Amino acid sequence: MGYHTGVDFEILPGEENTDVAVKAMNDGVVLQKRFASGYGGVIVVSSMVDNQPVTIVYGHLRLSSIQAKVGDKIKAGETIGFLGNGCSKETDGERKHLHLSIHKGTEVNIRGYVKSKELLNDWVDPCLYLKQ
Numbered sequence: 001m002g003y004h005t006g007v008d009f010e011i012l013p014g015e016e017n018t019d020v021a022v023k024a025m026n027d028g029v030v031l032q033k034r035f036a037s038g039y040g041g042v043i044v045v046s047s048m049v050d051n052q053p054v055t056i057v058y059g060h061l062r063l064s065s066i067q068a069k070v071g072d073k074i075k076a077g078e079t080i081g082f083l084g085n086g087c088s089k090e091t092d093g094e095r096k097h098l099h100l101s102i103h104k105g106t107e108v109n110i111r112g113y114v115k116s117k118e119l120l121n122d123w124v125d126p127c128l129y130l131k132q
């Protein structure tokens, strides 16, 4: 399949049938909110990490649960929406989980996987910026 551009956050046992909130990892502005093949619902937020522009991709969300519109500001820690139901259109058939990736620059790129390790240089490991 290739090299994973981001990190998958799994749900906890018992969360299959409950609403799992997805919180913004950083401040930003909504660039896209749409259905995408491989993700189901996806939202892309422009942001800054280490004074560098990035776009943050949150994948496998229930699109109808996302209140923010394109152009809206989002604050770190704010609930963006809820995870889509596993194996449904909301996750494009995937298990219920969050795909989170950070792409360097301002160009929107929602690829979940890339073909070579070198191409991963265009991406930032979200774990570097997540407070536990």
Ligand SMILES: [Zn+2]
Pocket: 004, 006, 007, 008, 098, 099, 100, 112
């Ligand atoms: Zn993933």
